[in-house]
Amino acid sequence: MKRINNILCVVDENSSSDVALIQTLRIAEETQADITVASVLNVTGFARAFGLNKDESDAKFAAMIVERREAVESWLKQNAPGKKIKVDIFCGIEFLEIVKSVVKNNYDLVVKCANDVDWLDRLFGSDDMQLLRKCPCPVLMLKPGQTGIFRNILATVDVNDAFDELDINRVQEKLNEKVLDYAAIFSISELADLHVGSVWDAYGEDYLRMGTFSDMPEEKVNSYVDRARRDCANKLELLVSNMTKLLGKDAVEYLGPKVHMTKGLPEKEIPLMAITHNADLVVMGTVARTGIPGFIIGNTAESILEQVHCSILAIKPDGFQTTVLN
Structure with missing residues (x-):
């Protein structure tokens, strides 16, 4: 921890x-x-x-x-x-x-x-x-x-794997672990309910279903989307179960994290998730996919920050270097 x-x-x-x-x-x-x-x-x-x-x-x-x-x-x-x-x-x-x-x-x-x-x-x-x-x-x-104390804490993690092959330094995985670690610190100290939320999608689904040049049968598209859902669900389950290694079995059993996974856009679904679970603190990474060529970082996080109306604990990935001193 x-x-x-x-x-x-x-x-x-x-x-x-x-x-x-x-x-x-x-x-x-x-x-x-x-x-x-x-x-x-x-x-x-x-x-x-x-x-x-x-x-x-x-x-x-x-x-x-x-x-x-x-x-x-x-x-x-x-x-x-x-x-x-x-x-x-x-x-x-x-x-x-x-x-x-x-x-x-x-x-x-x-x-x-x-x-x-x-x-x-x-x-x-x-x-x-x-x-x-x-x-x-x-x-x-x-x-x-x-x-007052925080009563409901929502830790948001990204388990989509569309760009995992480019993330050779496991930046996103480590950031997810860091988010859960800090969420646990505050949940234990505040005796708060801990919620772990993630938003998933199947990369390219809209194109496969409605693209002009896509001729993939619907059952194959459905199979691909279902596989993406299962992969994200398995990664989320593994991430939460790995909390035991980071925090210890007793701490995780005490926290009893409640896991939520929904399909859609994070910038839309995370603020809704915060409202649904009455979160008074959202723990989230504000920069992700660092070092992945061609990937624009931070836009999704900023959109979420512009919509939430509760306290925020903003986490950066290890190795983040501020531009203030440049």
């Missing part, structure tokens, strides 16, 4: 930072992890707007950092009395500063409350999406108001 040793909790004076802190304290207590609280001052264009030269702007930024640090430390004394928590204050664009800090300090988890963008029809705004895309470690992006 993965160890969470070092957590970065992102707070903002204009958002529900107590949501992020409450969840961070709960996770840290369960995993015995160290906590750093970070706050980012967005000073982009500040010096130009006020006509300050470099010396004047540097002095102003230094004063603002001291002021924000004092405010955060005072807030922590009220909300986490007696806890040993490091405080970092940054100036710049929030997601960039957070990602740079993750790379520098090797954080195992970032916890942040989603910015309240009530004028949008989705939960995550552009800045949060950037963090979900580019942060190399797992990101727990919380729905505003999610102060």
Whole structure:
């Protein structure tokens, strides 16, 4: 099972930072992890707007950092009395500063409350999406108001095998295992019901059934589709059964994961699955098929993120390298 040793909790004076802190304290207590609280001052264009030269702007930024640090430390004394928590204050664009800090300090988890963008029809705004895309470690992006425990956790895995022959490094398989590992950590600590969901399809089915130049008999198409379904079902069953090797028999028996497999498009079916099973946390890989030539990565995950309305734990595959530092 993965160890969470070092957590970065992102707070903002204009958002529900107590949501992020409450969840961070709960996770840290369960995993015995160290906590750093970070706050980012967005000073982009500040010096130009006020006509300050470099010396004047540097002095102003230094004063603002001291002021924000004092405010955060005072807030922590009220909300986490007696806890040993490091405080970092940054100036710049929030997601960039957070990602740079993750790379520098090797954080195992970032916890942040989603910015309240009530004028949008989705939960995550552009800045949060950037963090979900580019942060190399797992990101727990919380729905505003999610102060209680998670009761239903949905772990989403990809067991389609259309491109498996190109995935020589088993990136997708390892990512699936990683998703289940983190889902188990949160399910055990929160005493939550664990659901494992996957969406399957038969590659090229529409062409075989309706393509202009396809003359395959219907019974052969049906046999091919049924074989694809069985293959995905077998891979999903094996993946869940392998949790015993990762977590131990007792832990898996305690979790009793409920398995769901449906046919269709992940970007449509996963959000529906989250609603159907009342998920208040979805654990998902946000980049898959890394290293497979010609495969566009991330589009499906982004479409899912734009539709879900619960907290997200976003997982990257091992070896993911952020573009922020390039």
